[in-house]
Every structure is written in C-alpha cells, then in structure tokens.
Amino acid sequence: MKNFLSLADVTDLDALIQSGRDAKASPFADQQLGKNKTIGLIFFNSSLRTRLSTQKAAQNLGMNVMMMNVGQDSWGLEMEEGVLMNGDKAEHIREAAAVIGRYCDIIGIRAFAELNDREKDYREQVMNQFAKYARVPIVNLESATRHPLxxxxxxxxxxxxxxxxxxxxxxxxxxxxxxxxxxxxxxxxxxxxxxxxxxxxxxxxxxxxxxxxxxxxxxxxxxxxxxxxxxxxxxxxxxxxxxxxxxxxxxxxxxxxxxxxxxxxxxxxxxxxxxxxxxxxxxxxxxxxxxxxxxxxxxxxxxxxxxxxxxxxxxxxxxxxxxx
Amino acid sequence: MKNFLSLADVTDLDALIQSGRDAKASPFADQQLGKNKTIGLIFFNSSLRTRLSTQKAAQNLGMNVMMMNVGQDSWGLEMEEGVLMNGDKAEHIREAAAVIGRYCDIIGIRAFAELNDREKDYREQVMNQFAKYARVPIVNLESATRHPLxxxxxxxxxxxxxxxxxxxxxxxxxxxxxxxxxxxxxxxxxxxxxxxxxxxxxxxxxxxxxxxxxxxxxxxxxxxxxxxxxxxxxxxxxxxxxxxxxxxxxxxxxxxxxxxxxxxxxxxxxxxxxxxxxxxxxxxxxxxxxxxxxxxxxxxxxxxxxxxxxxxxxxxxxxxxxxx
Amino acid sequence: MKNFLSLADVTDLDALIQSGRDAKASPFADQQLGKNKTIGLIFFNSSLRTRLSTQKAAQNLGMNVMMMNVGQDSWGLEMEEGVLMNGDKAEHIREAAAVIGRYCDIIGIRAFAELNDREKDYREQVMNQFAKYARVPIVNLESATRHPLxxxxxxxxxxxxxxxxxxxxxxxxxxxxxxxxxxxxxxxxxxxxxxxxxxxxxxxxxxxxxxxxxxxxxxxxxxxxxxxxxxxxxxxxxxxxxxxxxxxxxxxxxxxxxxxxxxxxxxxxxxxxxxxxxxxxxxxxxxxxxxxxxxxxxxxxxxxxxxxxxxxxxxxxxxxxxxx
Structure with a gap:
C-alpha cells in the first residue's frame, strides 16, 4: 500500500480486516517491521482516539512517533498555489510537506472540512498536496471528505x-x-x-x-x-x-x-x-x-x-x- | 497496587519510599518490566515537573508514553452524569475514559480543583470517574484535593x-x-x-x-x-x-x-x-x-x-x- | 562538546560537517550511544523543522525525547534575577532550568528575540541562564541572536x-x-x-x-x-x-x-x-x-x-x- 487516503488504496479489503483482527490478537507480532521507521502525525484539528490509537499502533509495530499540532506547535500553512504570501500563513504546504517527508517514513494527516466552500473541501487539498509533495506514504487521519481508518x-x-x-x-x-x-x-x-x-x-x-x-x-x-x-x-x-x-x-x-x-x-x-x-x-x-x-x-x-x-x-x- | 489515587492505595509506605530511593540508585534496573506497556498522561492543566518526571520514570521502566492535553490536543470533556450535552463539551468522560483505557495499560490524570464549588472539588469527580470507567490503573498526577506523587x-x-x-x-x-x-x-x-x-x-x-x-x-x-x-x-x-x-x-x-x-x-x-x-x-x-x-x-x-x-x-x- | 550555543563551542568545524554527512549516510550507526539518555526539547516559540529534525536525530542515536511548549504545556518563566514575582510568570528560570536538568541528559532550548530591547536580546538571557543553572549540556535550537544548528x-x-x-x-x-x-x-x-x-x-x-x-x-x-x-x-x-x-x-x-x-x-x-x-x-x-x-x-x-x-x-x- 502506497498511501491510505481512501478505500481506493485498498486492494484486498477482506485481508485488511483480517489483518486488523490478527493485530488485536497479537499486537507485538510485527515489532521488527517498524524498527528505525518514524511516523509523523500532523494535526490541523483536535483529536483524541485518532491521536492515541495511531500512536499506539505505530509503537506496537516498533516505530518511532513524532506529533505536531499545526498552528500550535508550529505556524499555519498556506495551501493555495501561486499566491503572494502576505497574509497570516508563514509557510507553504509545498515546503512543509516536502520537509516533513524528509524526516518521516510515513506521514499521518488530520485536516477537517472547513464547511465554507464545498468545491474546495471536496478537492481534498491538504491531503492531496501532502501526497503530492511529501514523497512518502500518507495516511488519512480524517480529511475533509473521508475518515477511512x-x-x-x-x-x-x-x-x-x-x-x-x-x-x-x-x-x-x-x-x-x-x-x-x-x-x-x-x-x-x-x-x-x-x-x-x-x-x-x-x-x-x-x-x-x-x-x-x-x-x-x-x-x-x-x-x-x-x-x-x-x-x-x-x-x-x-x-x-x-x-x-x-x-x-x-x-x-x-x-x-x-x-x-x-x-x-x-x-x-x-x-x-x-x-x-x-x-x-x-x-x-x-x-x-x-x-x-x-x-x-x-x-x-x-x-x-x-x-x-x-x-x-x-x-x-x-x-x-x-x-x- | 491497583490505582495510585491517594495514600490509601499504599500498603507499605516504608517499602515504597525505599523503592524510590533504589530507583534513584539504579534507574534502569527494571527496564524489562515496562516493555510493550503504555502509559497515557492526560493533562487537564499545565505541568512542568509532573509532565517530565512521570514521562521520564515511565521510560526508565521501558514503557511507551502518550501525552494529551485535554482542550488543546483534544476537546473538553463533560463530567456530569445524565445531562443533555448541548454545551461546549463534545465528549463525555464515560467514553473518553473507557476508550483511553483501551489504548493504555496505565493512565495518569492531572485535573486541578476549580475552586468554585467545594463539594464538587472534594468529590474528586474526574479522578473517580476515570478510575470507574477506564478499567486500567489510574495514577493521580494532582487532583482537586491531592498530589500524592x-x-x-x-x-x-x-x-x-x-x-x-x-x-x-x-x-x-x-x-x-x-x-x-x-x-x-x-x-x-x-x-x-x-x-x-x-x-x-x-x-x-x-x-x-x-x-x-x-x-x-x-x-x-x-x-x-x-x-x-x-x-x-x-x-x-x-x-x-x-x-x-x-x-x-x-x-x-x-x-x-x-x-x-x-x-x-x-x-x-x-x-x-x-x-x-x-x-x-x-x-x-x-x-x-x-x-x-x-x-x-x-x-x-x-x-x-x-x-x-x-x-x-x-x-x-x-x-x-x-x-x- | 559541553554545550552547543554558538560556533565558539565547535573545536573542529571540518570534522563536525563531516560527521553530519556521515550520519546522513548511516543514520543508525551510533544507536548505542544514546541508549538510556534523554533529551528535553523546550520551546518558547513555534517550530516545525527544528522540532521534528532534532527529535528525529535524537531517536536515530537511540535517545528518548521529551518535548515541552513553555506557556502552553507549562506556564511562563521569569528570567530576571532578584525580582518580586508578583506578575504573570509562575516560575523562575533558576528552578525550571535546574529541575529540567535533573530529568534530562541534554536540553535543547528555542527562545527567539523579542525585538523590543536590543541589549536584552543580545545578552542571550534564556540560553545563558539555562546553561548556568541546568548543569547539563544545552543545545541552542535558535536563540535571540543565533541559530547554529x-x-x-x-x-x-x-x-x-x-x-x-x-x-x-x-x-x-x-x-x-x-x-x-x-x-x-x-x-x-x-x-x-x-x-x-x-x-x-x-x-x-x-x-x-x-x-x-x-x-x-x-x-x-x-x-x-x-x-x-x-x-x-x-x-x-x-x-x-x-x-x-x-x-x-x-x-x-x-x-x-x-x-x-x-x-x-x-x-x-x-x-x-x-x-x-x-x-x-x-x-x-x-x-x-x-x-x-x-x-x-x-x-x-x-x-x-x-x-x-x-x-x-x-x-x-x-x-x-x-x-x-
């Protein structure tokens, strides 16, 4: 699996469901798989279950986890292409995604719909730009239109x-x-x-x-x-x-x-x-x-x-x- | 020890004090004890010493640590039973505690007194509800009425x-x-x-x-x-x-x-x-x-x-x- | 190297540059060096690259990492000596630095210039007080006047x-x-x-x-x-x-x-x-x-x-x- 943005990334759903049930039965069976691998969990919005369960799952697999709350730990990110960045966003997602992709083997992203502009939300800008610029697999931790985990x-x-x-x-x-x-x-x-x-x-x-x-x-x-x-x-x-x-x-x-x-x-x-x-x-x-x-x-x-x-x-x- | 909410949870205080002094002499002697165990540290209030020292202690014991600032990383939690949740709290402590208890082997909670309602503070609602609903051991990281660590x-x-x-x-x-x-x-x-x-x-x-x-x-x-x-x-x-x-x-x-x-x-x-x-x-x-x-x-x-x-x-x- | 506050702490710059290039070629070659060592990363200001890259580097070296956002995870710190602390700062840097130094083997600090008082900023108060009171090595994660990493x-x-x-x-x-x-x-x-x-x-x-x-x-x-x-x-x-x-x-x-x-x-x-x-x-x-x-x-x-x-x-x- 390259990314996990939606169901379209799943080739065998039955096997994936079974894999989850197997993990539940033996949480630490694949602990060598994640050794020296790092997941970055990037939150544009609040989280409880997703924050803790994804961190836990990664640790079960032997991974290191880095967490970042955008706009709290760091500054806000500009999403639009080609703009003059003279507003309140200090960094463009092009750089942020590319750089985070250099520090992480996998990136998880949470970015909710803003509910102002339907066309914009349904374009899945944040998730797609991360997938485009990060050059590492992206996991959807709830995007504007989907919550596949x-x-x-x-x-x-x-x-x-x-x-x-x-x-x-x-x-x-x-x-x-x-x-x-x-x-x-x-x-x-x-x-x-x-x-x-x-x-x-x-x-x-x-x-x-x-x-x-x-x-x-x-x-x-x-x-x-x-x-x-x-x-x-x-x-x-x-x-x-x-x-x-x-x-x-x-x-x-x-x-x-x-x-x-x-x-x-x-x-x-x-x-x-x-x-x-x-x-x-x-x-x-x-x-x-x-x-x-x-x-x-x-x-x-x-x-x-x-x-x-x-x-x-x-x-x-x-x-x-x-x-x- | 099932929980550490107060002195009442301590069966042998002399031994516990000595155990702390032993840990100071040999911090990593029990590193196998916490292998594949996870503590969740949940903060309703700011912390410096408690945040760092508890995390450090858990890591000395080989544990994984997950941190969450309630109302900052996540949303606020409703504590009252039986209410119509139409206010600013998006989740009830019943669910939050039960769910965190599924991701963690031990939960540490910091929740200060609000100092508005004595009877309410001294009821130790947050700590007691976590102990009731989480189904895993709870450690008091300073509650409304006590700071046993x-x-x-x-x-x-x-x-x-x-x-x-x-x-x-x-x-x-x-x-x-x-x-x-x-x-x-x-x-x-x-x-x-x-x-x-x-x-x-x-x-x-x-x-x-x-x-x-x-x-x-x-x-x-x-x-x-x-x-x-x-x-x-x-x-x-x-x-x-x-x-x-x-x-x-x-x-x-x-x-x-x-x-x-x-x-x-x-x-x-x-x-x-x-x-x-x-x-x-x-x-x-x-x-x-x-x-x-x-x-x-x-x-x-x-x-x-x-x-x-x-x-x-x-x-x-x-x-x-x-x-x- | 005792501290890394500025270039003055570097004895052999060529060797340090080469060491960085070696780490890039073999990130996990020194993983035993950091075993049971903990770095505390203390942020007075927002961060993206520094936060993630320093955490990642420490983990590559086998270290544990503890993160703290001052004034968000914890309260604000008083920097001036000899003052009556009756303002909005709940703790003095003397205690904070000394205590964090007891929990950490190395401390990284980010504290930007405030740009109000040049003499004060160029005195590098935060960095120098941490170096003075923490009793463990301090790494500059961008101070008022320098960003040596x-x-x-x-x-x-x-x-x-x-x-x-x-x-x-x-x-x-x-x-x-x-x-x-x-x-x-x-x-x-x-x-x-x-x-x-x-x-x-x-x-x-x-x-x-x-x-x-x-x-x-x-x-x-x-x-x-x-x-x-x-x-x-x-x-x-x-x-x-x-x-x-x-x-x-x-x-x-x-x-x-x-x-x-x-x-x-x-x-x-x-x-x-x-x-x-x-x-x-x-x-x-x-x-x-x-x-x-x-x-x-x-x-x-x-x-x-x-x-x-x-x-x-x-x-x-x-x-x-x-x-x-």
Whole structure:
C-alpha cells in the first residue's frame, strides 16, 4: 500500500480486516517491521482516539512517533498555489510537506472540512498536496471528505460482532442514521462509512441502507447505490447494526437544516431493530444524539469500535511498512 | 497496587519510599518490566515537573508514553452524569475514559480543583470517574484535593536528608507553613502533605505540625491529629524541615483571605529553626513566598525534592506494573 | 562538546560537517550511544523543522525525547534575577532550568528575540541562564541572536553541493542577501550564517559577501570582516550560492525600514549568478521573499538544506553524547 487516503488504496479489503483482527490478537507480532521507521502525525484539528490509537499502533509495530499540532506547535500553512504570501500563513504546504517527508517514513494527516466552500473541501487539498509533495506514504487521519481508518475499524467491529454472536446473520442489515446536532459537522465519517459499506454490500458481507431527513443527502459519489429511506422507522426495522452520525447538509453546504430531536436514537428505536447493535465513531453528545440507555446498554459497541481504531491503524501501517 | 489515587492505595509506605530511593540508585534496573506497556498522561492543566518526571520514570521502566492535553490536543470533556450535552463539551468522560483505557495499560490524570464549588472539588469527580470507567490503573498526577506523587517525593527527600545529615534526628520536626500569594491556589499539595506526614508521624518517622493564618484551616480529614499552631515563630522553633506552600481558604472556599507578607519565608525565619531544611513543591514565586536567600542557600532542598519526583513516579509505576 | 550555543563551542568545524554527512549516510550507526539518555526539547516559540529534525536525530542515536511548549504545556518563566514575582510568570528560570536538568541528559532550548530591547536580546538571557543553572549540556535550537544548528546544516549543504557538482569551485562565492518582509523578524539566522561563513572563509572553503539595503547592517560581531555590498546586482554577480533571509534592523532595533519588493529573489536575479544555487532556512513566504520559479527550479536547495537539519542535529548530539 502506497498511501491510505481512501478505500481506493485498498486492494484486498477482506485481508485488511483480517489483518486488523490478527493485530488485536497479537499486537507485538510485527515489532521488527517498524524498527528505525518514524511516523509523523500532523494535526490541523483536535483529536483524541485518532491521536492515541495511531500512536499506539505505530509503537506496537516498533516505530518511532513524532506529533505536531499545526498552528500550535508550529505556524499555519498556506495551501493555495501561486499566491503572494502576505497574509497570516508563514509557510507553504509545498515546503512543509516536502520537509516533513524528509524526516518521516510515513506521514499521518488530520485536516477537517472547513464547511465554507464545498468545491474546495471536496478537492481534498491538504491531503492531496501532502501526497503530492511529501514523497512518502500518507495516511488519512480524517480529511475533509473521508475518515477511512474509522471505516476500517467499523468493518472490523462488524465482522467481530458477526463472529461472536449467533444472532447476527452472515449478511446483516446495517443502517446509517443521521443524528441531530446544533453545530454543523463535516460529512467525512458518513461519506467514508457509505463508501466502505457499499463495498461490503457488493461483496455480500452486509446489506446497507441510509436514513436521514430530507435535505441531508450525502454526495452521490459516496452514497452510491445504497437505498436512502426517509422513513426512519422503516429503515430501522430488522436492522442488525444502527450506525449513528450527525452531518451537515451537502446540498446547502455546511448548513444545519434541522435539529429535530426525534432523530436521536433511543431504546424505543433500538427495540424496532433485530436486537441490533448500536455503533458511533465518537465523540458523541449524550442525550442530544443518543440516549444514555442506548450508549450504556449491552447493544452498544461504541467502546469496542473505538478500541478497534488501534487495530485498523496497525493493519494499515503494517501494509505500508511492508512496502518501505 | 491497583490505582495510585491517594495514600490509601499504599500498603507499605516504608517499602515504597525505599523503592524510590533504589530507583534513584539504579534507574534502569527494571527496564524489562515496562516493555510493550503504555502509559497515557492526560493533562487537564499545565505541568512542568509532573509532565517530565512521570514521562521520564515511565521510560526508565521501558514503557511507551502518550501525552494529551485535554482542550488543546483534544476537546473538553463533560463530567456530569445524565445531562443533555448541548454545551461546549463534545465528549463525555464515560467514553473518553473507557476508550483511553483501551489504548493504555496505565493512565495518569492531572485535573486541578476549580475552586468554585467545594463539594464538587472534594468529590474528586474526574479522578473517580476515570478510575470507574477506564478499567486500567489510574495514577493521580494532582487532583482537586491531592498530589500524592509529590507527597511520596517529599517523603523520599526527607528520608534522604536524614540518611545524609547527622544533624537531622531520627524523628525530625516537620512544619507545614502557609505562604502568601495573590492568587487563589488549590489545597491539594497541602492536603496531601498532611495526609502523608500524619502517616509518617504515626509510624514515628517524623513529628508534624502545621502553621497558617486563621481562616486557612485545611479540611479536617486531611489535617487529622496534626497540631495547628497559629503562632508562626513558635511553630518554626526547633524545626528540622520547613515545608512552604500557599493555599486558598477551605472554609471560605477558594478565597484569598490575606496576603500578609510576613508569612513569606526569609533567612530570619530559617534562623529560628534547628538548622532546618527548606522544602517547596515548586513552582515558587521568589520573594513573594520565599526569599532568594532561602531558595539559593544550602538549606534549600527544592531542586532535590523536584528531582525526586522522577523516583516517586518510578516507584509507583513499578508497583502497578508488577500487577499487570 | 559541553554545550552547543554558538560556533565558539565547535573545536573542529571540518570534522563536525563531516560527521553530519556521515550520519546522513548511516543514520543508525551510533544507536548505542544514546541508549538510556534523554533529551528535553523546550520551546518558547513555534517550530516545525527544528522540532521534528532534532527529535528525529535524537531517536536515530537511540535517545528518548521529551518535548515541552513553555506557556502552553507549562506556564511562563521569569528570567530576571532578584525580582518580586508578583506578575504573570509562575516560575523562575533558576528552578525550571535546574529541575529540567535533573530529568534530562541534554536540553535543547528555542527562545527567539523579542525585538523590543536590543541589549536584552543580545545578552542571550534564556540560553545563558539555562546553561548556568541546568548543569547539563544545552543545545541552542535558535536563540535571540543565533541559530547554529541551521548554520551547521547550511555548511553541510554547501559542502554536499560542492562534492556533487563539478560546476561549483572549491572556494565558491556565497552571498547572504536580505529579503523583504512586512513583519519584523529576528537577526538570528543571518547573524549565525555570517559567523559560520566567516569561519569557512578564513579556512579557505568559501568566499563570503553580504548584501542588504542601507540600515539593515548586522551587528559588527557577526558581520566581522565580510564585505557588505549595498549594490545587489554587483553582489549577485558570479555567485555560486545565494542565501536569502529577511531580518529587521539592528541599528533601529527591530524596525522594518523598507519592504522594497525589488529585493525579493527572482529568476532574473539568479540568472546573474554563476549558475548559483538558492538557499533559505525556511519557512519562506513565496512570492513575497522569493518567487515560485526560484523555489521550484533546479537551483533550489531549500528542501535538501532543511533535510540536513536532521544531520546537523545528529552530529552535534553525537559530540555531546560522547562526553556524557
């Protein structure tokens, strides 16, 4: 694997999921692979799970880790080409990426959508410029439009649940449901989840449907052929996995069109499913998006799902290290 | 040792002090103990000594270290149970603690008193919720009411001084004295010092007295049976160790009742002692709390005391690692 | 080497440059040298290259690394002696330096000029107080008046270019040229470059000249015997290396006297040289100080120069480690 920017970089998804599960069983089995290799983790935005799980995964593989918060440890970076740099950005991404690429064997980048300019966000400028100028493999730690390490952890979590529960069928029904929130959030996690679940649906490993209020349609390149069911109760019926996430509107880009509290997931909703499991990428605002009872009950997979971030990162880093 | 939240977690204080002194003599003797173990150091507040000494101690033991500044590297955490999370906190401590506990073998937490609500601070919400939800050992890196790694370093420092100076008796007189400051500071260091010195007094290793202006009485559960002597000169007379610290009022919670400069420690004060040593946990505001002459003279133990933070952390981490 | 504060700490410059080039060829050859040694990297200011390259170099040598951003991870430090500390600084550098020196085998410090008080900046208070109180070797990660790790990387870059290009003479003409900028920047990089190039000129390894607008004269102790040519075209003629850098006025301390855009380096300027190479320490504001064409063309050495920061740091740390 050269880069890990999106699902397109994955040649064998089944093998990658299995590699994550193997890492979970034997975290230190590949410790020689990362010896004298360094990953730089570059954050343009805050992080908790990604920061800690990717660092941990790299250390499990014997790597050294260097962390940098852009605009805090260092200064802001200019992304536009050909500009006269007389503003508040002291360095261009061309130099920053090229230089960091000289100090690191692999670079992880987190750079969220700004939600002001859809075309700009969906161009994935930061991630693509790092990939262009750094000359070393780039790992997406959540970009403007995708969060593939999360999606891989989600796949691992679903396969793990299938393997450990006889109640879950071989081709479970997975429902992505929009959740209410007062702040505009990026579409990245939802986009990515669609991208990966569509692949899992194509391989016959899940049935995948999406439900959200009208106006919250995701970008067509992500939602793909997944059925969009506006009737939430209908979508939930018979579900084996409910995957909750808020996102802001793609059509009216970055807007909060509704905060309708009836879209928050409660035990009543879960009771309409096929003893379904609840998943969320975290952080989650309790009782705004999901009730305490759902998060704290036996149907919640959110902690295991977050724990699996370590193993999704380890599977990806292992694939990249093998090519260095 | 399962957690290190307070003195109550210590089964053999003499042995723990000796373990710290052994670590100082042979820092790398237990380097295999921490192999492939990771400590997460989570800071809700600024730190210098604790940040560096705990990291160093963990590395001496062969551990990996992950650091996170809450609200800077990540977002703020909600501590209250059952609330509708529609404010500025993006994640609940239930998830944060549980998830960090999945990435780390041990978690260190720093979370100061807010000094607004005494009952809330003394409930030790952050520390207790981490201990409840993380499912891995928790180390107190200074909580709302205690700073036990400091107190252990203080014990090590006193025993070391006793071992190296024939002037100090087997049962030295240790005086905790309040110092003036214009800002309201937590009671944690003073509370903890009382807790640990009372234990050392009970075992016959010190005589312990407390002096402060009226109104600065510490919580009864911490001051215990230690004599409180409001007459400062009387308290200092014959002292072998003067331990200076400012704290805000417990009775009028979080208030600065006086800034009386005559409570600052000067050479005149030290001359009233039994060639006493001066101790302070640092940081210290020079000439506001203690004079330059005291801090820079041969009676000052403050640098050695800070250096011993490495060995107190190493002794504690070693005890915890042995149980993993 | 006891400290690395300036060129004065270097006994054999040729050997140090060669050591950097050797480290580049075999990064992990001295990995046993740093085993169980810890470097603390203390930043009073932002950093990208220095932060990452010094950490990387230390890890190549097998060292542990602890990072701290002063005033962010910790509180601000008081630098003045004998003051009553009743302001916003919670700790004195005397204690901070002494304590950090107890946790670290080597300390790296970054502390920029404040550009308010020339005498104060040129006294190098922070660096000198750390050197005085820490009792362990101090490495200058850019101080008020110097950036010697940069200058060493510059020397490595020039020697490397000489070794790989038959067009560059044995005694190339190196030109330090001032660049325009709207913000007042420190003189440290330019000062240090003068100091090191003057030494290289004395040993016959380069010819060194300086060009800048009138009023931008550097301090006499740095510019030394280097010819200062105010006619920029004359200075550039026949140059083998153009080293661009902005700095604020030394005479009218910290002032921006002109932003004359004709001092920005363009291809027309480079065409006046002897097929000269372009160097800059980075970060560089594109099209304000240097044109895109210069930075992106084959004559640019800026990325290699930044990459060589790793090897200059490694050469210096190796020299220090050998004395521990």
């Amino acid at each position: 999360q999606s891989l952890a989600d796949c691992i979590t679903i396969e793990e649940a299938k393997a450990t529960s006889s109640l879950i069928p071989a081709r479970p029904k997975v429902v992505l449901t929009w959740l209410p929130h007062f702040k505009p959030l990026p579409q990245a996690v939802a986009n990515s989840f669609c991208e990966w679940m569509n692949a899992r649906a194509r391989s016959g490993d899940v049935e995948f449907v999406v439900t959200h209020p009208e106006g919250y349609e995701l970008a067509p390149e992500f939602v793909g052929d997944a059925p969009v069911i506006y009737n939430r109760a209908e979508a939930f019926a018979g579900a084996d996995f409910i995957y909750g996430k808020n996102w802001s509107s793609y059509a009216q880009y970055g807007q909060v069109l509704t905060q309708d509290p009836s879209w928050a997931v409660t035990m009543d909703d879960m009771n309409r499913t096929n003893s379904g499991k609840f998943m969320h990428c975290l952080p989650v605002r309790r009782n705004l998006k999901v009730s305490d009872a759902v998060l704290d009950g036996p149907q919640s997979l959110v902690i295991e799902q977050a724990a699996n971030r370590e193993w999704s990162a380890q599977a990806v880093l292992k694939e990249i290290l093998k090519t260095l | 400091q107190s252990l370093a203080d014990c090590i420092t006193i025993e070391e001084a006793k071992a190296t100076s024939s002037l100090i008796p087997a049962r030295p007189k240790v005086v905790l004295t309040w110092l003036p400051h214009f800002k309201p500071l937590p009671q944690a260091v003073a509370n903890s010092f009382c807790e640990w010195m009372n234990a050392r007094a009970r075992s016959g290793d010190v005589e312990f007295v407390v002096t402060h202006p009226e109104g600065y009485e510490l919580a009864p559960e911490f001051v215990g049976d230690a004599p409180v002597i409001y007459n400062r000169a009387e308290a200092f007379a014959g002292a072998d160790f003067i331990y200076g610290k400012n704290w805000s009022s417990y009775a009028q919670y979080g208030q600065v009742l006086t800034q009386d400069p005559s409570w600052a420690v000067t050479m005149d004060d030290m001359n009233r002692t039994n060639s006493g040593k001066f101790m302070h946990c640092l940081p210290v505001r020079r000439n506001l709390k203690v004079s330059d002459a005291v801090l820079d003279g041969p009676q000052s133990l403050v640098i050695e005391q800070a250096a011993n933070r490495e060995w107190s952390a190493q002794a504690v981490l070693k005890e915890i690692l042995k149980t993993l | 940069q200058s060493l990387a510059d020397c490595i870059t020039i020697e490397e270019a000489k070794a790989t290009s038959s067009l560059i003479p044995a005694r190339p003409k190196v030109v330090l040229t001032w660049l325009p900028h709207f913000k007042p920047l420190p003189q440290a990089v330019a000062n240090s470059f003068c100091e090191w190039m003057n030494a290289r000129a004395r040993s016959g390894d380069v010819e060194f000249v300086v060009t800048h607008p009138e009023g931008y004269e550097l301090a006499p102790e740095f510019v030394g015997d280097a010819p200062v040519i105010y006619n920029r075209a004359e200075a550039f003629a026949g140059a083998d290396f153009i080293y661009g850098k902005n700095w604020s006025s030394y005479a009218q301390y910290g002032q921006v006297l002109t932003q004359d855009p004709s001092w920005a380096v363009t291809m027309d300027d480079m065409n006046r040289t002897n097929s000269g190479k372009f160097m800059h320490c980075l970060p560089v504001r594109r099209n304000l100080k240097v044109s895109d064409a210069v930075l992106d063309g084959p004559q640019s050495l800026v990325i290699e120069q930044a990459a060589n920061r790793e090897w200059s740091a490694q050469a210096v740390l190796k020299e220090i480690l050998k004395t521990l």
